[in-house]
Amino acid sequence: MQTKESKQKETFLTRLRRSFLHVNSDKQTDSRIRQTYQSLSHWHDFQIKLFWEGIVVGIFSGLVISFFRWALTQAEMLRILLYDSLAGRPAWYTGAWFAALFIVAYVLYRLTKHEPMAGGSGIPQVKGVILGLMRFNWFRILYVKLAAGVIGLGAGLSLGREGPSIQLGAVTAQGVSRFLGRSRMEERYLITSGASAGLATAFNAPLAGVIFSLEEIHRNFSAVVLLPAMTAALTATFISRLFFGRDTIFNFYGLPPMPLDHHMVFALLTA
Incomplete structure (x- = not known):
């Protein structure tokens, strides 16, 4: 005979399947629902697990984005x-160089045609995955984004490293989640952590990575998402500094103080 707790669990699983998944019952669906139920039933242990998984995500994201930064630096030096x-x-x-740029544009077109989710900055795609509106093929996005980013930025196209780094961190985190066999709910927390690690590594600024991922990507400030995002960002920054040191991307040295008569001009420009 079923105990009261087992009956409540089965009722919860049935309601969760009907209310949120809208799919037919199968073993894979039941497994994911049970993972979610177990995570919610052991909330304290779940937070501790996210802490350690944030470190793992930070290590792998830090390695991927550090390679991306190094490849961009080499490509920019080659362009100069x-x-x-x-x-x-x-x-x-x-004229031959302009012809080569057309070839570069065609290569980028073919890459984004091969994996459309790797096009653009990548930030809207990450938001869509966290909201459950899109899905990633994480490995394909990983190598397409790396190749397209290095080729495009190396050729001098007007692109920033912020968006690609965030998406690279997110898909790396999803790869870690899939390798560990985590639930969809847990995977979304890890993707947010990967986005945080990506931005932190790109600019050597862990706090900026955490704030951006919570404010713009996850749009929710809570301890359960803050903890893995912070550990991932700090770990990824540590990995990055092993290769590049403590210097930031944009360094300003010896800036003279602004004259008082210039403050009014800046006030008008920013009003």
């Missing part, structure tokens, strides 16, 4: 050398 070599050359050298 190429532009320097074009100075004083005949006009057809410049």
Whole structure:
């Protein structure tokens, strides 16, 4: 005979399936629902598990984004050398370079055609996955985003590293979640943590990564999401500093103080 607790669990599973999933009963669905139920039943243990998983996400995201930063630096240095070599050359050298840029554009088009979810900045896609409106093929996005980002930014296209780094961190976190066999609810927390780690590694700024992921990606401030986001961002920043040191991306040294008469101008510009 079923105990009262087992009956309550079965009732909860049935209601959860009917209310939120709207799918037919199968073993995979029941397994995911039971994982969610167990997480909610052992909330304290669930938070501790998220803490350790945030560290794992931070390690792998830190390695991926550090490689991305290194590849971008090498591509930008190569572009500068190429532009320097074009100075004083005949006009057809410049024409050949423009033709090469068209080839680069075609390669980027084919890459985004191969995986449309890797197009653009990637931030809206991450939001869509967390809201349950989209799905990632994490491995395909990982290599397409890496290749497209390095080729595009290396060629001098007007793109930032913020969005690609956030999406790379998010898909890396999803890969960790899939490898560990986590539930969809837990996976969303880990994806937010990966986004936090991605931005933190890209700019060597862990606090900015945490605030951005909570405010813009997850849109929810709670201890259950703050804890893994912080551990992932701090761990990823530590990994990044092993390779690049403590310098930030944008360094400003010896800035003179602003004259008083300039404050009114800036006040008008920012009003």
